[in-house]
Amino acid sequence: MFLIKNLILFITLMANFSLANAGWLDLNMTEGVTDISQEVFGLHMLILWICVVIGVLVFGAMFWSILMHRKSKGVTPATFHESTSLEFLWTIVPFVILIGMAVPATKTLIKMYDHSDSEIHIKITGYQWLWQYEYLNTNVSFYSKLSTPYDEIYNKSTKNVNYLQEVDKELIVPVNKKIRFLLTSNDVLHAWWVPDLALKKDAIPGYINEMSVVINEPGIYRGRCAELCGRHHGFMPIVIKAVEEKEYEEWLANAEKAKTSDVAKINK
Amino acid sequence: MSSVVKDTHHDEHPSGIMRWITTTNHKDIGTLYLWFAMIMFFIGGLMALVIRSELFQPGLQFVDPQFFNSMTTMHALVMIFGVVMPAFTGLANWMIPIMIGGPDMALPRMNNWSFWIMPFAFSMLLSTLWMDGGAPAGGWTLYPPLSLQTGDAFPFLIFAIHFMGLSSIMGAINIVATILNMRAPGMTLMKMPLFVWTWLITAFLLIAVMPVLAGGVTMLLTDKFFGTSFFNAAGGGDPVMFQHIFWFFGHPEVYILILPSFGVVSAIIPTFARKPLFGYSSMVYATASIAFLSFIVWAHHMFTVGMPLAGEVFFMFATMLIAVPTGVKVFNWVTTMWKGAMTFETPMLFAIGFIVMFTIGGFSGLMLAITPADFQYHDTYFVVAHFHYVLVPGSIFAIMAACYFWLPKWTGNMYPETLGKIHFWLSTFFVNLTFFPMHFVGLAGMPRRIPDYSLQFADYNMIASIGAFGFGFAQLIFLYLIIKTIKGGSKATDQVWEGAEGLEWTLSSPPPYHSFSTPPVIK
Amino acid sequence: MIQYKEGEIKEFIIRPNNSLSWKGNKIFFFLLFFVSFIIAFSFAMVGMWLIVPFTGLEMILLGSALTYCYIKNSQCEVVKIDENKVSVALIKMRNKKVFNCNRYWAKFVLNKPRLSGYPHKLVLRSAGREMEIGALLTDEERIKLAKMLKKNVE
Numbered sequence: 001m002f003l004i005k006n007l008i009l010f011i012t013l014m015a016n017f018s019l020a021n022a023g024w025l026d027l028n029m030t031e032g033v034t035d036i037s038q039e040v041f042g043l044h045m046l047i048l049w050i051c052v053v054i055g056v057l058v059f060g061a062m063f064w065s066i067l068m069h070r071k072s073k074g075v076t077p078a079t080f081h082e083s084t085s086l087e088f089l090w091t092i093v094p095f096v097i098l099i100g101m102a103v104p105a106t107k108t109l110i111k112m113y114d115h116s117d118s119e120i121h122i123k124i125t126g127y128q129w130l131w132q133y134e135y136l137n138t139n140v141s142f143y144s145k146l147s148t149p150y151d152e153i154y155n156k157s158t159k160n161v162n163y164l165q166e167v168d169k170e171l172i173v174p175v176n177k178k179i180r181f182l183l184t185s186n187d188v189l190h191a192w193w194v195p196d197l198a199l200k201k202d203a204i205p206g207y208i209n210e211m212s213v214v215i216n217e218p219g220i221y222r223g224r225c226a227e228l229c230g231r232h233h234g235f236m237p238i239v240i241k242a243v244e245e246k247e248y249e250e251w252l253a254n255a256e257k258a259k260t261s262d263v264a265k266i267n268k
Numbered sequence: 269m270s271s272v273v274k275d276t277h278h279d280e281h282p283s284g285i286m287r288w289i290t291t292t293n294h295k296d297i298g299t300l301y302l303w304f305a306m307i308m309f310f311i312g313g314l315m316a317l318v319i320r321s322e323l324f325q326p327g328l329q330f331v332d333p334q335f336f337n338s339m340t341t342m343h344a345l346v347m348i349f350g351v352v353m354p355a356f357t358g359l360a361n362w363m364i365p366i367m368i369g370g371p372d373m374a375l376p377r378m379n380n381w382s383f384w385i386m387p388f389a390f391s392m393l394l395s396t397l398w399m400d401g402g403a404p405a406g407g408w409t410l411y412p413p414l415s416l417q418t419g420d421a422f423p424f425l426i427f428a429i430h431f432m433g434l435s436s437i438m439g440a441i442n443i444v445a446t447i448l449n450m451r452a453p454g455m456t457l458m459k460m461p462l463f464v465w466t467w468l469i470t471a472f473l474l475i476a477v478m479p480v481l482a483g484g485v486t487m488l489l490t491d492k493f494f495g496t497s498f499f500n501a502a503g504g505g506d507p508v509m510f511q512h513i514f515w516f517f518g519h520p521e522v523y524i525l526i527l528p529s530f531g532v533v534s535a536i537i538p539t540f541a542r543k544p545l546f547g548y549s550s551m552v553y554a555t556a557s558i559a560f561l562s563f564i565v566w567a568h569h570m571f572t573v574g575m576p577l578a579g580e581v582f583f584m585f586a587t588m589l590i591a592v593p594t595g596v597k598v599f600n601w602v603t604t605m606w607k608g609a610m611t612f613e614t615p616m617l618f619a620i621g622f623i624v625m626f627t628i629g630g631f632s633g634l635m636l637a638i639t640p641a642d643f644q645y646h647d648t649y650f651v652v653a654h655f656h657y658v659l660v661p662g663s664i665f666a667i668m669a670a671c672y673f674w675l676p677k678w679t680g681n682m683y684p685e686t687l688g689k690i691h692f693w694l695s696t697f698f699v700n701l702t703f704f705p706m707h708f709v710g711l712a713g714m715p716r717r718i719p720d721y722s723l724q725f726a727d728y729n730m731i732a733s734i735g736a737f738g739f740g741f742a743q744l745i746f747l748y749l750i751i752k753t754i755k756g757g758s759k760a761t762d763q764v765w766e767g768a769e770g771l772e773w774t775l776s777s778p779p780p781y782h783s784f785s786t787p788p789v790i791k
Numbered sequence: 792m793i794q795y796k797e798g799e800i801k802e803f804i805i806r807p808n809n810s811l812s813w814k815g816n817k818i819f820f821f822l823l824f825f826v827s828f829i830i831a832f833s834f835a836m837v838g839m840w841l842i843v844p845f846t847g848l849e850m851i852l853l854g855s856a857l858t859y860c861y862i863k864n865s866q867c868e869v870v871k872i873d874e875n876k877v878s879v880a881l882i883k884m885r886n887k888k889v890f891n892c893n894r895y896w897a898k899f900v901l902n903k904p905r906l907s908g909y910p911h912k913l914v915l916r917s918a919g920r921e922m923e924i925g926a927l928l929t930d931e932e933r934i935k936l937a938k939m940l941k942k943n944v945e
Contacts, residue, residue, distance in 0.1 A: 026712035026724050029644055036640075044641045051631035059624060062602045066620070071542070071609040078607040081544040090599045091592055098588045101638065106581055108640040113577045153720065155327040163326060164722040183574075188414040189507065191572060191647060195713045200643045202573045204508060205413060206501025209574035226572075226647040226715045228407045230414055231334045234718030293909060371807065371910070371929045374860040441853050445860040448819060451810035452929065453792060476826050479849050480834070483842030490841070498839060506838075513839060516830070775930075 030195050033217045033242075037198035039108045047101055054097075115212040118180035120173065126183075126190030126203035126225070129232035133171050136182075139263075140255045144169045146235050153235075164234070165222040170241045174248035175215045183209040188230060194223030194238055202227055215242040289384070292376035294361045299678075300383050301358025302671070306747065308350035308390065309664075313740050315343040320702075320736040323729050328720055336719035337405035338397070344408035348525065349432045350390055352659065355667045356528040357382075357439045360467050363674065364443060366772045367461050369452025374445035382438035389431035396421035407717060409518070410485065412499040412510050416492050426489045433478045440471035440478075447471075452771075458549065461770055463531030465552050469559045470527045473520040476563075481521075484513040508573050515566035523562045526626075526658060527555060529666030530597060533619045535770070536673050537601050540616035541608025542767035547600040554593035554600075561590050571642045580639050587637035591630070598627055613765070614688030618669030621661055621696050629657030632707065647717075650710025656703045660739075661696070668695075668746065675753055676760035677772060683753040687745060694742035701735030793928070793936050799873065801943050805936065806867035807927035816857050824850055868924060870915075872943050879915060879924065892917035897944055899924075901937040913937050 031041045069075055121136040130145035147168040151157040173179050185203035193200040201209045223238035318339045322330050365372055373379045396403040401419015447468045487498040497503025499510045538545040568587040601623050632654040636642050676682050705728035714725045763773045796802040831846040869880040877897040881888045902912040910930045914921045925933045
């Protein structure tokens with residue numbers, strides 16, 4: 001009943017608001033832009049559908065019973081209250097289904113834990129409330145923090161389309177190359193999460209966590225801190241820009257040069 | 269039996285407020301627990317409404333982000349330790365002695381203490397809202413190092429948790445002693461109602477894990493004030509170890525919050541289906557297996573901390589296994605309804621609502637168990653939707669079902685049925701309106717515990733907020749209905765419900781107030 | 792539980808029902824004891840030793856609660872009624888207290904509860920003094936006992 005009610009409400013609300021507003025269609029997990037993120041999406045959909053099927057069967061039986069086996073229909077209640085074979089059946093069947101889900105999940109998990117053959121190594125450090133990126137084996141390192149103006153946050157001006165998911169300096173990485181991220185924190189716990197890359201891991205002081213990714217498509221991917229880290233936890237986004245390898249090389253060379261000249265200036 | 273022989277006059281029970289302060293009667297204490305839970309339910313609910321108001325639209329409108337974090341933290345602590353646990357303890361106090369045919373709880377005086385600690389603990393916790401540095405804002409999970417950044421409130425928070433823990437341990441020990449030692453002749457363990465069984469197992473879990481929480485929060489305290497480095501990375505400690513400690517307590521705690529509701533639903537469904545509970549013994553074994561599994565799945569709350577692969581795989585498998593005994597329970601309930609002769613009074617509606625929505629929460633729980641997918645779900649609104657589905661239309665609905673089910677027994681009056689049904693339908697509609705859209709925003713990428721969000725999450729957050737206000741106001745009906753039933757109403761029979769079975773229904777629904785006025789004449 | 796012996800002297804043995812033996816209590820206690828200490832010591836092994844004292848305190852509380860409960864449930868009251876005497880013996884562990892009174896002055900009174908739904912109270916009243924009987928029984932048992940006793944002292 002309430003499902004139907006909900007549905008009706010959703011439909012009326014959807015009709016009132018404009019469908020063009022993207023929010024209404026953001027119903028599902030992103031497929032992402034890496035092989036692994038697509039596998040994760042596949043796993044998510046697989047288990048979702050399994051749950052839907054089980055749900056339809058169980059709730060179906062229940063609602064059938066609610067409709068047909070009611071006192072007002074003048075039925076006399078049955079008295080059965082035990083059946084070892086039934087109990088056995090509904091212990092074994094879910095167990096088998098679970099194994100069917102565990103196998104592909106484990107396969108994906110093993111792939112996620114394979115950090116070998118990484119070509120680019122980037123160390124990410126969480127601070128209250130910004131991120132630091134260091135390209136290992138180069139001298140490039142910078143901080144990246146929220147660039148949304150306070151006026152927008154405090155409703156004094158209109159919010160732009162990337163409200164709360166824009167930063168002053170984006171993390172720039174190449175596509176089609178294996179990148180390994182090393183993750184730590186300087187103060188409290190943070191978590192570095194970019195949904196499109198299916199990457200999420202905690203940044204923990206005293207620990208270095210690892211994760212790796214190969215991005216298939218160039219583009220700008222946005223993420224957020226996902227572990228409560230204090231007052232501005234909601235205000236430390238992540239923006240990662242994946243570019244073609246050549247563009248990345250150029251950017252890195254320029255960044256290194258700029259850094260060297262900065263250091264030189266200071267040394268003078 | 270303290271005073272064997274005493275002078276003649278009646279044993280004057282204190283009246284008024286002193287009656288409630290000094291009472292050792294299990295019914296009085298049960299009532300106290302339930303009212304305490306009710307008050308806390310509205311306080312915690314107000315906090316939720318602060319959260320939902322702020323999240324109604326993107327941007328910061330009403331509260332400071334720090335206060336927002338305090339609200340999420342306090343909302344969780346109040347709802348878990350102040351509402352669900354006391355409510356179930358209250359139900360246990362009221363019903364367990366009656367269900368097993370015992371005279372009272374085994375340790376009546378300790379029962380009194382374990383209740384009266386609670387108001388002190390919660391005054392202490394709520395007083396932190398007015399302290400320098402604000403109330404605790406590091407999340408109810410108290411993860412260091414963030415929780416160590418709490419201001420003056422910190423020691424109050426820790427001692428409040430100690431007192432809550434002490435109260436629940438004393439309650440649990442009392443319940444265990446009662447169930448084991450106070451059963452009537454012939455009430456063997458496998459004849460006990462499932463509510464008693466689930467509470468026995470719950471109490472076992474409580475006793476096993478509460479010291480872990482107490483030790484964990486004490487180590488936080490010594491880290492902050494006495495220079496130890498249990499969790500301080502700079503001093504050679506391990507911040508992740510706190511998470512292990514916390515969730516080693518926390519996961520059994522989750523089942524502490526849900527197992528008694530299984531007992532309640534297992535009492536209600538057969539009553540209104542007029543058919544015995546299907547698979548009584550498998551229900552007992554399923555509950556015991558869930559309890560056992562709860563000790564070996566804690567790290568599924570921490571899939572993203574960077575455990576070794578073997579750990580992730582182990583905790584994924586163990587977590588998925590929980591679906592099996594939980595499934596058995598749901599199948600048993602559905603089969604109990606099958607070919608019954610059902611009627612749909614308010615308790616039955618809440619019980620059916622429980623099964624449906626708890627199962628939805630169970631499904632999302634199963635999805636969360638899949639480690640690779642959990643990396644996408646972890647710490648998002650998907651998780652928020654999941655645990656609210658098992659806690660609100662799960663535990664809270666079961667508590668409400670229990671209240672409607674036993675209220676006629678407690679008060680001797682029937683509650684107004686139509687109003688009860690209105691309460692059910694409004695609650696169900698709004699609870700889904702609140703929490704179902706949270707699945708969507710979670711999958712779309714909205715993290716939990718954020719006071720402000722980017723624009724693509726705006727629409728469903730608005731709906732959730734509308735739902736939350738609706739749900740909150742619908743609960744006023746519940747409050748009104750209970751007060752009305754206590755004050756009067758059509759008289760309930762002893763059996764109250766046509767299909768009711770069990771010792772509690774053979775007792776009279778309270779006879780009218782009658783005092784012993786004429787002193788007897790000695791011959 | 793009420794045991795009734797007919798005869799010259801009518802004897803009522805009143806005791807609460809102890810539904811679990813002392814051995815059963817011990818098994819339960821040690822089960823929890825081992826589970827809790829395994830947990831506590833496992834954490835102590837990784838440096839988190841502060842859990843152990845809390846587990847210890849809790850086990851002391853649990854142990855004393857179960858013991859207290861068992862002792863409380865082991866006590867019994869013996870009411871003897873003969874031609875001219877009513878005697879009540881309270882036996883608590885090895886302690887025995889006897890209260891005697893003249894049968895003609897003795898009266899069993901069942902006090903109704905002041906508040907609805909609460910237990911009745913059974914007292915033996917004699918010559919201006921009274922004592923409670925059957926406090927550890929359930930309410931139905933107490934009402935039954937009151938009927939039986941009243942019948943016998945009439």
